[in-house]
Structure formats: structure tokens, C-alpha cells
Amino acid sequence: MPNFQAWISAHQLRFEEVLRQMLPSADIAPQRLHAAMRYSVLDGGKRVRPLLAFAAGELAGADIACVNYAAAAVELIHAYSLVHDDMPCMDNDVLRRGKATCHVEYDEATALLVGDALQSLAFQMLSESRLGNDVAKQLQMVKLLAVASGSRGMAGGQAIDLDSVGKQISVPELEQMHIRKTGALIRASILLGAHCGSLDQAQLDKLDRYGKCIGLAFQVVDDVLDSEADTATLGKTAGKDKDNDKPTYVTLLGVAAAKEMAAGLHQEALQSLSEFGSKSRRLNELADFIVMRKF
Amino acid sequence: MPNFQAWISAHQLRFEEVLRQMLPSADIAPQRLHAAMRYSVLDGGKRVRPLLAFAAGELAGADIACVNYAAAAVELIHAYSLVHDDMPCMDNDVLRRGKATCHVEYDEATALLVGDALQSLAFQMLSESRLGNDVAKQLQMVKLLAVASGSRGMAGGQAIDLDSVGKQISVPELEQMHIRKTGALIRASILLGAHCGSLDQAQLDKLDRYGKCIGLAFQVVDDVLDSEADTATLGKTAGKDKDNDKPTYVTLLGVAAAKEMAAGLHQEALQSLSEFGSKSRRLNELADFIVMRKF
Numbered sequence: 035m036p037n038f039q040a041w042i043s044a045h046q047l048r049f050e051e052v053l054r055q056m057l058p059s060a061d062i063a064p065q066r067l068h069a070a071m072r073y074s075v076l077d078g079g080k081r082v083r084p085l086l087a088f089a090a091g092e093l094a095g096a097d098i099a100c101v102n103y104a105a106a107a108v109e110l111i112h113a114y115s116l117v118h119d120d121m122p123c124m125d126n127d128v129l130r131r132g133k134a135t136c137h138v139e140y141d142e143a144t145a146l147l148v149g150d151a152l153q154s155l156a157f158q159m160l161s162e163s164r165l166g167n168d169v170a171k172q173l174q175m176v177k178l179l180a181v182a183s184g185s186r187g188m189a190g191g192q193a194i195d196l197d198s199v200g201k202q203i204s205v206p207e208l209e210q211m212h213i214r215k216t217g218a219l220i221r222a223s224i225l226l227g228a229h230c231g232s233l234d235q236a237q238l239d240k241l242d243r244y245g246k247c248i249g250l251a252f253q254v255v256d257d258v259l260d261s262e263a264d265t266a267t268l269g270k271t272a273g274k275d276k277d278n279d280k281p282t283y284v285t286l287l288g289v290a291a292a293k294e295m296a297a298g299l300h301q302e303a304l305q306s307l308s309e310f311g312s313k314s315r316r317l318n319e320l321a322d323f324i325v326m327r328k329f
Numbered sequence: 330m331p332n333f334q335a336w337i338s339a340h341q342l343r344f345e346e347v348l349r350q351m352l353p354s355a356d357i358a359p360q361r362l363h364a365a366m367r368y369s370v371l372d373g374g375k376r377v378r379p380l381l382a383f384a385a386g387e388l389a390g391a392d393i394a395c396v397n398y399a400a401a402a403v404e405l406i407h408a409y410s411l412v413h414d415d416m417p418c419m420d421n422d423v424l425r426r427g428k429a430t431c432h433v434e435y436d437e438a439t440a441l442l443v444g445d446a447l448q449s450l451a452f453q454m455l456s457e458s459r460l461g462n463d464v465a466k467q468l469q470m471v472k473l474l475a476v477a478s479g480s481r482g483m484a485g486g487q488a489i490d491l492d493s494v495g496k497q498i499s500v501p502e503l504e505q506m507h508i509r510k511t512g513a514l515i516r517a518s519i520l521l522g523a524h525c526g527s528l529d530q531a532q533l534d535k536l537d538r539y540g541k542c543i544g545l546a547f548q549v550v551d552d553v554l555d556s557e558a559d560t561a562t563l564g565k566t567a568g569k570d571k572d573n574d575k576p577t578y579v580t581l582l583g584v585a586a587a588k589e590m591a592a593g594l595h596q597e598a599l600q601s602l603s604e605f606g607s608k609s610r611r612l613n614e615l616a617d618f619i620v621m622r623k624f
Contacts, residue, residue: 064480067488151480154478161471179452180456181449193362
């Protein structure tokens with residue numbers, strides 16, 4: 035069995051090709067929009083959400099050809115949210131994954147449409163007949179992703195984030211925001227990967243507990259990295275939360291307590307998977323990776 | 330059987346209540362986003378796409394409780410596209426359905442998220458278990474709406490529209506743009522309504538032919554109205570296509586030829602339905618309504 039780094043690299047490489055195939059070619063009309071969609075999705079990012087889907091799929095004994103669609107769907111939703119979040123009316127950021135953001139490389143109107151079209155494409159991927167044979171489960175997956183992306187999930191978390199700028203908010207309020215903004219899609223990634231295989235509800239609940247912990251840990255670590263790293267290492271603008279007067283786990287708790295919180299969530303995530311034994315190896319490793327990453 | 334105006338009014342009234350129930354309450358978090366979503370969808374519009382879905386559903390013998398979800402899905406997609414199209418980086422419009430556009434009433438970041446969340450909600454509605462018993466067909470409906478909304482459908486048409494500003498384009502190119510920009514969602518409305526009932530493929534193809542004609546006619550009439558009507562009658566800014574130097578059927582063909590084209594498409598739409606006899610009454614009436622409307 036390959037070590038974790040080899041596993042990650044192999045999946046990242048393979049999945050890049052999957053995305054290349056799934057995204058519409060820049061040769062077909064509307065060419066500029068398709069080129070901008072490809073620019074925004076390809077050649078970038080750690081693919082954390084797809085990796086979580088693949089790891090959960092492995093645990094659930096899923097066919098990887100099916101998990102490809104689930105992983106693409108969550109990554110397309112994630113990519114659309116980055117394109118929209120970077121726009122001038124939102125975070126107004128010029129750098130993402132080490133390159134110019136979509137509205138800088140193209141223009142704002144195109145960035146708006148890129149995000150819109152990527153969201154549609156995500157749902158198209160989940161409705162693909164090649165995803166599997168259980169159409170009832172597939173329809174559940176559509177609902178799961180729609181709820182995780184919408185006003186009670188990711189988009190809602192972003193709205194709470196916008197409203198919180200310059201305000202005093204409590205740690206539970208911050209947690210509520212992140213459970214939606216980042217956590218909802220991370221949980222969905224794991225569940226969608228798992229749905230491609232076969233687990234019972236109790237097992238799915240354990241995976242969901244893992245996802246909830248790891249989603250929150252991901253954000254806490256993000257805040258710590260934003261406060262400590264420099265822009266070159268991060269591949270996106272560092273220190274922007276403080277500059278934007280945004281409440282973060284670091285501004286609310288301090289760096290030390292934020293790191294302690296991440297460590298606690300890390301432990302809880304690992305405990306949630308204890309019954310799965312060696313089957314949860316990749317999810318355990320991903321939990322380590324998410325908490326200990328330096329970028 | 331009620332006359333056409335009574336049929337329209339009854340469905341509009343009833344469907345308004347359906348949308349009120351389906352949209353998240355402005356009392357639940359994130360309140361401002363939910364209020365802005367409701368502002369953008371409720372109390373406005375002729376609901377042409379839902380009416381087409383209901384008429385196609387009637388023809389196909391569908392349960393109206395199912396068609397409600399299909400009609401809501403297309404209307405939510407339509408509403409999201411209006412919110413995004415009105416934004417400053419796109420058409421920069423301040424008036425829509427007789428009231429301030431979403432980014433004017435709220436702010437640009439909220440308008441961006443409103444559109445994003447409405448799109449997710451549309452797919453959530455199609456994945457509702459209450460839509461029906463045939464999950465395979467429901468999954469097909471998800472795919473149909475995703476393709477109609479995405480880069481090969483509505484969003485792609487909008488991208489071509491943006492690229493065409495200030496350019497000389499031909500009538501076939503203009504048609505290609507509108508087949509995507511407006512036509513794709515109108516066709517989807519009819520097919521989604523029909524999928525809630527039971528029709529064979531040949532019948533669905535005839536309905537799709539009707540949808541293609543009526544979708545294009547809708548746009549031709551829009552162009553004529555934009556060139557002739559005033560802002561108060563239209564409920565949105567009139568004459569803006571000319572001001573924006575956008576190619577339209579009127580600028581390319583002149584008003585008289587554009588009206589002739591609409592009349593031809595109207596006839597072709599009615600012919601496509603001839604085999605259905607009195608069952609297609611509402612779709613026939615809607616074709617008349619779309620072509621002869623004054624606003």
C-alpha cells in the first residue's frame with residue numbers, strides 16, 4: 035500500500051485529468067467562458083475535498099469511477115465559491131492558488147458567469163448516469179450537495195461572514211459561521227464519497243462526525259496560517275483577515291488556544307473513525323494532513 | 330374550464346404561495362440573505378416559465394403537487410439569473426419587476442450570494458422526495474436543468490451576449506445566443522413540467538419543438554417591446570439594449586421583420602402541438618400570450 039504522500043500525489047494527478055475531461059473544452063462555444071472555467075478549476079489547489087471523497091469512498095468500498103463524479107461535484111462547487119468570493123464586491127482578492135484571480139485574469143462579468151456555470155456543472159456531474167446504478171441514492175446525493183451549498187450551508191456561511199466584518203462576535207457564533215462556510219462542503223465531500231459505496235446509517239453518522247470535526251479544524255488551521263504565514267508560502271494573500279477586520283479563531287482566542295482547539299478537534303475526528311480500523315487509514319492521514327499542514 | 334386569464338391568475342396566485350413556502354423564512358439565519366432571496370423571487374414577474382411548466386404538466390396528466398417543484402426550480406434559476414444579470418459588472422440595472430434590483434436594495438455581495446443560493450435551492454427542489462415516485466426520471470430532470478442552466482445553456486448565452494456588445498453579429502449568431510440565453514430555460518420549463526406526467530419520447534420531442542419556437546419568439550418580442558415600450562409599462566428600464574449598443578432582432582432586422590419572425594415562430598409552435606388537440610389548450614394560449622403581450 036503506497037504511503038500517504040504517494041497516495042495523495044497519485045490521486046491529485048489522476049483527478050486533474052478527470053477534471054480536464056469533465057470541464058467543457060475551450061474549443062467549443064462560448065470559448066472564453068469555457069477557457070475561464072478551466073483556468074479557475076485546473077492546475078491548482080490541494081484538492082482537499084476530492085481527497086476526502088476518495089478516502090471515504092475507499093473506506094466504503096466504492097468504485098473509484100463513481101467517486102470521480104462525486105469528487106468533481108464538490109470541487110466544482112468549491113472552485114465556484116472561490117471565484118465569487120474573490121470578486122471586488124466580496125473579498126476583492128487578486129491572488130489565488132498562486133495565480134491571478136479569475137476576475138483579474140478575465141473580467142468581473144466573466145467571473146460571475148464562471149461561478150454560476152461551475153455550480154450548474156457540479157449538479158450535472160451528480161446526475162450523470164455513469165455515477166452508479168442506485169438512482170435513489172444518487173438523488174439523495176443531489177439533495178445533500180444542494181443543501182450543503184445553499185443558504186443554510188456554504189453560501190449562508192459566507193453571508194454571515196460578510197455581516198461579521200468589524201463586529202464583535204462570540205466563539206459559538208464564529209463556529210456557527212464556519213460550520214456553514216467551510217464545514218458544510220467538507221462534510222458533504224466525505225458523505226458523497228461514502229454514498230458511492232455501501233455503509234449503514236450508523237457508519238455514515240460516524241463519518242459525518244469526523245467530517246464535522248475536520249471541517250472546523252480546517253478553518254481554525256486556516257486562521258492560524260493566515261496570521262503566521264507569508265503570501266508566497268500560502269499562494270494567496272496572507273494576513274488579509276486582520277487587514278479586513280474579520281473575526282477569526284486567532285483574533286478571538288489567540289494563536290496558542292486556536293492551535294489547542296485544532297488539536298482537540300483532530301483527536302475527536304480520529305476517535306470517530308476508531309471502529310473502522312485500517313479501512314480508515316487515509317481519512318486518519320488526511321486528518322493529520324489538514325491539521326499539520328503549513329500552507 | 331376557466332378562461333385563460335382566470336387560469337393564469339389562479340396559477341400565479343397559488344404559485345406565489347408555493348414559492349413563499351419553499352423559500353427559507355427571513356426569520357431563520359442568515360436572516361438578511363433569506364430576506365434578500367425572498368425579495369428577489371416573491372411579488373414579481375409574470376411567472377411565464379412556471380406557467381409553461383403547469384400547462385405542459387396538464388397536457389401530460391401530471392399531479393400538480395409534483396409540477397410545483399419543477400416550476401419552482403425553473404423560476405428560482407430564472408430569478409437567480411436576473412439578480413446576477415442586473416449587477417453592476419453585468420447589465421448594471423437598477424429597476425426590475427417595478428422595484429429596485431437586489432444589489433440596489435441590499436448590496437452587491439448579498440446579490441451575488443442570493444443568486445448563488447437560489448441556484449442551489451433550485452436543484453434542492455428537484456431532488457425533493459415529494460416530487461414523485463420515479464427517481465430515475467427525477468434524476469433526468471436534475472440533469473436537464475443543470476445543462477439548461479450551465480455554460481452550454483443560459484449562463485453560456487449570457488456570456489455570448491456580453492461578448493457581442495458593440496460587435497457586428499449575424500442573425501444566425503444572434504439566434505444561437507438567444508437559444509441558449511432565454512430559450513434553454515424556457516424549453517426546460519416545458520420539459521420538466523411534462524416529465525412530471527407521462528408522455529412518450531415522440532410526444533416530448535413535439536413539446537420540445539414548441540418550446541424552442543416559443544423561447545425564440547419570447548426573445549424577439551422582448552426586443553420589439555424594449556424598442557417600443559416605455560419604462561413604466563415594462564417595469565424595467567426600456568431602450569437599454571440600444572443604449573448598451575447590443576445587437577437585437579430589431580437592430581438587425583428592423584421592427585417590421587422582427588414582428589414577422591415572431592408571428593412565424595408562433596405558428597410553428599402551434600403546429601407542433603396539433604396532435605394533442607384540446608389537451609394543449611393552455612400551451613396554445615400561452616404561445617398567443619407570449620407573442621401578443623404588451624409588457
